Amino acid sequence: MSLNNDDPLIVKIRGVKFTYGVRTIFDNVDIDIPRGKITAIMGPSGTGKTTLLRLIGGQLRPDAGSIEVDGQNVHAVSRDALFQLRKRMSLLFQTGALFTDLTVFENVAFPLREHTRLPESMIRDLVLMKLQAVGLRGARDLLPAELSGGMARRVALARAIALDPMMIMYDEPFTGQDPITVGVIMQLIRMLNDTLGLTSIIVSHDVHELTMICDRMYMIAEGKVMGHGSPEEMKGSASGWVRQFMGGLPDGPVPFHYPAPDYAEDLLAGASRT
Amino acid sequence: MMDWLQRLGHSSLGVFERLGRGNLFLLRVLAAVPSLVLRPRLVIAQLYSVGVLSMTLILISGLNVGMVLGLQGYNTLVDFGAEESLGQVVALSLVRELGPVVAALLFAGRAGSALTAEIGLMKATEQLSGMEMMAVDPVKRVIAPRFLAGIFSMPLLAAIFSAVGVLGGFFVGVGLLGVDSGAFWSQMQAKVDLQDDILNGVIKSLVFGWVAAWIAVYEGYDAVPTTEGVSRATTRTVVHTAFAVLGLDFILTALMFGND
Numbered sequence A: 001m002s003l004n005n006d007d008p009l010i011v012k013i014r015g016v017k018f019t020y021g022v023r024t025i026f027d028n029v030d031i032d033i034p035r036g037k038i039t040a041i042m043g044p045s046g047t048g049k050t051t052l053l054r055l056i057g058g059q060l061r062p063d064a065g066s067i068e069v070d071g072q073n074v075h076a077v078s079r080d081a082l083f084q085l086r087k088r089m090s091l092l093f094q095t096g097a098l099f100t101d102l103t104v105f106e107n108v109a110f111p112l113r114e115h116t117r118l119p120e121s122m123i124r125d126l127v128l129m130k131l132q133a134v135g136l137r138g139a140r141d142l143l144p145a146e147l148s149g150g151m152a153r154r155v156a157l158a159r160a161i162a163l164d165p166m167m168i169m170y171d172e173p174f175t176g177q178d179p180i181t182v183g184v185i186m187q188l189i190r191m192l193n194d195t196l197g198l199t200s201i202i203v204s205h206d207v208h209e210l211t212m213i214c215d216r217m218y219m220i221a222e223g224k225v226m227g228h229g230s231p232e233e234m235k236g237s238a239s240g241w242v243r244q245f246m247g248g249l250p251d252g253p254v255p256f257h258y259p260a261p262d263y264a265e266d267l268l269a270g271a272s273r274t
Numbered sequence B: 001m002m003d004w005l006q007r008l009g010h011s012s013l014g015v016f017e018r019l020g021r022g023n024l025f026l027l028r029v030l031a032a033v034p035s036l037v038l039r040p041r042l043v044i045a046q047l048y049s050v051g052v053l054s055m056t057l058i059l060i061s062g063l064n065v066g067m068v069l070g071l072q073g074y075n076t077l078v079d080f081g082a083e084e085s086l087g088q089v090v091a092l093s094l095v096r097e098l099g100p101v102v103a104a105l106l107f108a109g110r111a112g113s114a115l116t117a118e119i120g121l122m123k124a125t126e127q128l129s130g131m132e133m134m135a136v137d138p139v140k141r142v143i144a145p146r147f148l149a150g151i152f153s154m155p156l157l158a159a160i161f162s163a164v165g166v167l168g169g170f171f172v173g174v175g176l177l178g179v180d181s182g183a184f185w186s187q188m189q190a191k192v193d194l195q196d197d198i199l200n201g202v203i204k205s206l207v208f209g210w211v212a213a214w215i216a217v218y219e220g221y222d223a224v225p226t227t228e229g230v231s232r233a234t235t236r237t238v239v240h241t242a243f244a245v246l247g248l249d250f251i252l253t254a255l256m257f258g259n260d
Ligand SMILES: Nc1ncnc2c1ncn2[C@@H]1O[C@H](COP(=O)(O)OP(=O)(O)O)[C@@H](O)[C@H]1O
Pocket: A020, A025, A043, A044, A045, A046, A047, A048, A049, A050, A051, A052
């Protein structure tokens, strides 16, 4: 299967810079994702977590630096090689991105039909196995519009493991879910990671859930890595950023107030106008 | 004045940029077409949905236009005692002009706008992005089949429009106004030429199908991936297709029928 199965790092991000127009999203970021583990990447909304996943998946190109996945430089290989690589890594979009015109069954069957020439009976068995793994074998005939948000994510997860990938990237898997669903998804991520021998990357801002489930954490903000380590190390971090984020404190290096002129002056300016 | 010129320059640059991107996109779609030879079912499914979307509209409009042609044609022809030629007038108007043009306009309003909205929404809900991440090229899997279905369905829709229109003209002319039935059909047969009229009509509708399908899939793929962006793209599809079809119709008519 993998060329570099013995390399303990499955993803190596080195010196990556990325900008949207004039806005710098990443400025010289280094991240290592260890094989077989669950790594969390945390950061406030709008820091570029989704962007990071798209960079790893080769949908976006960094302005500088390199990203290696399983020994291959994602942005230097041919389009064919990139597509081969993508078959081995899944990206679970925040919305699920299910095909709205296909049933649950056909959604999960989609990658199998596109990339294999398996007979129909085998496809059926595989799809039912994947759906069983996420507890939705009974929902196979529903359309995405008939699913709850949590179910849609589980179907997307079943589709993501259809081709037995080596790595799954989850974009905000807990956001907007009720506590029971969050528990179910957390358990699924851990279970799939360990039983299928996957590597998982979870991008999220749900600190509490992440500390319970992940093996390693990265904290990014303002285009930089603000800290990384095991959940325990992160809790005891000396960095103000990390502590504010881990503790959910309203004020700190991330200010509560959007930049504004001095409060008293602002009020007086209004008074002098009337 | 300078300001006005500047804005004019700016917006025409915008137009050329869009045209350029549209052409590059067309090349990508065309490059993806050969891969569909192995998967004709993708195209057939789209043909079916485009056909189903447009069929009722085409049937009803064709019948109506034919009936109006029958009525107006009769009123004019009867002054010259030439009402026997009604079949010819109705058929030629439909096959040469109204069939291809009106069918294309209806196609843009019904199927074209639906294609744009569908593709735009797939983009907005990250279905296209998701496909790419599953190592499936959305241009091959989603765009090219819809483009081909648009091209193939247009001559069929135009032919149906013309056929139903002739029937409508027949009902009014022969059924209501008393034109001789034998004369209606024989005049039509004698004066409608297979190559000059029918083949040229088919060529027109192929060209219109090409343009309408191209605009529809391009606007969808290029849509700003928000609710508002998709709705604007849908409107653009209808408007741009209408302009393109009417403009091209004049050019094609001049080339085909200009010197005889
Ligand atoms: N296509 C785009 N063009 C310009 N800016 C973008 C685009 N996509 C995202 N951004 C900006 O980049 C920043 C990072 O986006 P994103 O990666 O989605 O953040 P996160 O997932 O961490 O919430 C956001 O501030 C967003 O406004």
